Amino acid sequence: MSTPYAKLPGWVEYGLIPLINLAVAFLVAGLVVLLVGENPFEAAYHLINGAFGRGEYIGFTLYYATTFIFTGLAVAVAFHAGLFNIGGEGQAYVGGIGVALACLWLDQVMPWYVVFPLAILGSAFFGALWAFLPGWLQARRGSHIVITTIMFNFIASSLMVYLLTRVLKPLGSMAPQTRTFAEGGQLPKLDWLLSIFGLNVGTAPFNISFLLALAAAFGVWVLIWRTRLGYEMRTMGHSPSAARYAGIRESRITVIAMMISGGLAGMMALNPIMGEQFRMQLDFVQGAGFVGIAVALMGRSHPGGIIPAAILFGVLYQGGAEIAFEMPSISRDMIVIIQGLVILFAGALENMFRPAITRAFAMRGQRTAAVVQTKGA
Amino acid sequence: MDNIAIELRGIDKSFGPVHANKDINLKVRKGTIHGIIGENGAGKSTLMSILYGFYQADNGEILVDGKxxxxxxxxxxxxxxxxxxxxxxxxxxxxxxxxxxxxxxxDSQILNKGIAKARQELKRLEKEYALEVNPDALIEELPVGLQQRVEILKALYRRADILILDEPTGVLTPAEADHLFRILGQLKAQGKTIILITHKLREIMAITDEVSVMRRGEMVATRTTRETSVEELAELMVGRRVLLRVEKGEASPGDVKLAVQGLTVKDSRGVTMVDDVSFEVRAGEIVGIAGVAGNGQSELLEAIAGIRKATSGTVLLNGRSVDVTGHRDPAELRARGLAHVPEDRHHVGLVLKFEESENAILGYHNDPRYLKGVFLDIDAIRKDAEEKIAKYDIRPPNARLKTANFSGGNQQKIVLAREMERGPDVLIIGQPTRGVDVGAIEFIHKRIIEMRDQGKAVLLVSVELDEIRSLSDRILVMFAGRVVGERSPEATEGELGLLMAGVEGRKEAAE
Incomplete structure (x- = not known):
């Protein structure tokens, strides 16, 4: 008999286990809050209230979630092909060039719905380009993608500093950023979406790229589970030897999967650049590329899991900022610790409670299993 | 009571909904060799893992020496x-x-003392049980049979009185297996108790005193070996009568479909794995390659299938040459009529995490039948899979079940259905029944002979000598990367065994 295979019902696998992990993460986070002498319940209140208390807060939460959906999908796509793309940060950063170029070129003469598609293409192109190089290096030279993508994050950072201080900065300005875009470079807010629920988006930069993120999530699902390319990617991701046997070319899939991954990461740049700041600033990605790794991990690399995971991290960002604001003794770094705990329990220690839960269900399921087996015989 | 070395009472173990061991009771008498047989997935390994502490039983108790x-x-x-x-x-x-x-x-942080003690103890064990091994030899330089002896020594060094051997002869030549049985006899004579897990009925008959049969997680019978027969045991294992002999008619070989000339394969370190191998396979015949595992058969198959690069040599498929040394494309070979059932279905032939239907198109996923533009035609794929499931009696008949949840025999049927239903001209098969239960073996053997009778050229590699002998029309024996002889299937096991051990072959090559 090969390794015993325990199958849990879907709601346990995808509902109960993540919830338990999350609960434990918050429990430990609560202890940390207690440790610095604050009331964890108050912190929890500010977290929830800060993320959902008002239409504006929800707008911010979803604004952050939009960013994380893109970077989470990026990591997931590469992961299905067995590639660990740590370079989402740099790819998103470089993707900004595409957005900025489209906006700087056409924002004064064209409406947003003309500029937006071009910006999408531009961001995806530059993001894909930045992922193509590590992908190609792995396919051709065997340079490991984890190493090269990390290095490319640093190269991206230097490149962007150069571009924003020398090339894209308007003459006479002291700030390392592009000029502010005219109306054509500004995405409309989704105030109507929130007003359906009687909420007011207020100053939150919740914009139309959220819908693009949802469309991208659907697109990724179709790509992975409904196309030949996705099939080849999954084959390679699960078993490179089976892929070789099936005549699937590893180098080709590596490069393509990395480019799709980079393209998705690049599209993240649309949200802050065209949706919030209306200009490209230094360091606009702010770690979202790395958060994407946690989001993909927690969402099990499935779009249906990535969206809620991205929203959860949106809550942590928005609600966390609120905690830091309302409870001065809890600094921004504390929020990072809490986020880290969520990643730790939901991602890295994902299997911690699984054996116990599996056992519990095995006991419960024994009678039904016996019935099934007698029927089968 | 006194002479029971180990007793299991009501052992029960489930993995989720899979009930691997159901209320198992077993008594193993001291100083005997007790065989445990059963089909793959019958729960033998689970039971032994419980006994050795890898798993905990959900229920039941274990008694050693009555305690x-x-x-x-x-x-x-x-x-x-x-x-x-x-x-x-x-x-x-x-x-x-x-x-x-x-x-x-x-025993301690400083090794010197321990080494001296171990050396002494090893000497004693060697003498007592006739288990000679050079204590200073490196493991990687020892043949497999001796490595196994080291495993036995390890257990004895730890003062084991009860030895569990899990499929011990899978990697041995017939001669090595005989030697192992002599050692086991010696151990028995010294009062050790041996539990032997195997699926080879012949071994059970040859050396055990008692035998217990498992089926579907249950212990269905315990017999005294002298009072039972191979037929009865097979029937107990499967739950119905099985045909142990393969029935096949005369072969009527036609044109040469696969011709291999001077094929040489080196591995990444430059070690020659396949050494100047030449042979032909004609339409309507089964050519079997016998040999102890690791003598180049795997590499030979992979080179022909386009998965592994050959260093030199030529391969003609249907009379047209295959670029075995340069650009290799398994997909193109498939299109040209080559089907390949790989030796390792877990890592090569299947993606265990895929649904059954997804595996049923592996390697053929570029076929327009399964596609709508760039999209997979899920309906067509599932329908196709369901047809194969029905035709090959794959159980459970569920095209959407994860492949890992099928038993070994059914997994193998998934691969066979995929490769055979294409109507290839040349079929190369590695270890068709490794880890496959008796019932499925019968089915798989029939299919292979059917393929031959349909005029396909079949190249078969197996480490099961019985399988090679009963299926092949011609037998090639490989040793150390070379084909050391060709024999008819009527050749005796002893004759083939000597070739497999490289004894006869050297003489023959020298002549």
Missing amino acids: PVSIRDPNTAISVGIGMVHQHFMLVENFTVLENVMLGAE
């Missing part, structure tokens, strides 16, 4: 005198025999 014990992990198993020889050896390749034997039982 209830709780075996929480392999260490407690060792402390109550249970030792295990695994199917896949747990040896450190670049350690010496001595170092391997004392690994985990060093």
Whole structure:
């Protein structure tokens, strides 16, 4: 008999286990809050209230979630092909060039719905380009993608500093950023979406790229589970030897999967650049590329899991900022610790409670299993 | 009561909904060889893993020498005198025999004392059980049979009184297997108790005193070996009558479909794995390649299938040459009429995490039948899979079930259905029945002969000599990368065994 295979019902696998992990993460986070002498319940209140208390807060939460959906999908796509793309940060950063170029070129003469598609293409192109190089290096030279993508994050950072201080900065300005875009470079807010629920988006930069993120999530699902390319990617991701046997070319899939991954990461740049700041600033990605790794991990690399995971991290960002604001003794770094705990329990220690839960269900399921087996015989 | 070495009472174990062991009762008498047989997935390995502390039983108790014990992990198993020889050896390749034997039982931080003690103890064990091995030889330089002996020594060094051997002869030549049986006899004579897990009925008949049969997680029968027969055991295992002999008519070979000329394969370190091998396979015949595992058969198959690069040589498929040394494309070979059932279905032939239907198109996923533009035609794929499931009696008949949840035999049927239903001209098959239960073996053998009778050229590699002998029309024996002889299937096992061990072959090559 090969390794015993325990199958849990879907709601346990995808509902109960993540919830338990999350609960434990918050429990430990609560202890940390207690440790610095604050009331964890108050912190929890500010977290929830800060993320959902008002239409504006929800707008911010979803604004952050939009960013994380893109970077989470990026990591997931590469992961299905067995590639660990740590370079989402740099790819998103470089993707900004595409957005900025489209906006700087056409924002004064064209409406947003003309500029937006071009910006999408531009961001995806530059993001894909930045992922193509590590992908190609792995396919051709065997340079490991984890190493090269990390290095490319640093190269991206230097490149962007150069571009924003020398090339894209308007003459006479002291700030390392592009000029502010005219109306054509500004995405409309989704105030109507929130007003359906009687909420007011207020100053939150919740914009139309959220819908693009949802469309991208659907697109990724179709790509992975409904196309030949996705099939080849999954084959390679699960078993490179089976892929070789099936005549699937590893180098080709590596490069393509990395480019799709980079393209998705690049599209993240649309949200802050065209949706919030209306200009490209230094360091606009702010770690979202790395958060994407946690989001993909927690969402099990499935779009249906990535969206809620991205929203959860949106809550942590928005609600966390609120905690830091309302409870001065809890600094921004504390929020990072809490986020880290969520990643730790939901991602890295994902299997911690699984054996116990599996056992519990095995006991419960024994009678039904016996019935099934007698029927089968 | 006194002469029971180990007793299991009501052992029960489930993995989720899979009930691997149901209320197992077993008594093994002291100083006997007790065989445990059963189809793949019958629960033998689970039971032994419980005995050795890898798993905990949900229910039931284990008694050693009449005393209830709780075996929480392999260490407690060792402390109550249970030792295990695994199917896949747990040896450190670049350690010496001595170092391997004392690994985990060093006794102190400073090794000198331990080494001296271990050396002495090894000498004693050697003498007592006729288990000669050079204590200073490196494991990687020892043949498989000796490596296994080291595993046995390891268990004895830890003062095991009860030895569990899991499929011990899978990697041995017939001669090595005979030697192992002599050693087991010796151990028995010294009062050790041996539990032998195997699926080879012949071995059970040859050396065990008693035999217990498992089926679907249950212990269905225990027999005294002298009073039972191969037929009865097979029937108990499968639950119905099985045909142990393969029935096949005369072969009527036609044109040469696959011609291999001077094929040489080197591995990444430059070691020659396949050495100047030439042969032909004609339409309507089965050519079997016999040999002990690791003598180049795997590499030969892979080179022909376009998965592994050959260093030199030519391969003609349907009269047209295949670029085995340069650009290799398995997909193109498939299109040209080559089907390949790989030796390792878990890592090569299947993606275990895929649904059954997804595996049913692996390698053929570029076929327009399964596609709508760039999209997979899920309906067509599932329908196709369901047809194959029905035709090959794959159980459970569920095209959407994860492949890992099928038994070994059914997984193999998934691969066979995929490769055979294409109507290839040439079929190359590696280890068609490895880890496959008796019922499925019968089915698979019939299919292979059917393919031959339909005029396909079949190249078969198997380490099961019985299988090679009963299926092949011609037998090639490989040793150390070379084809050392060709025999008819009527050749005796002894004759083939000598060739497989490289004894006869050297003489023949010299002549």
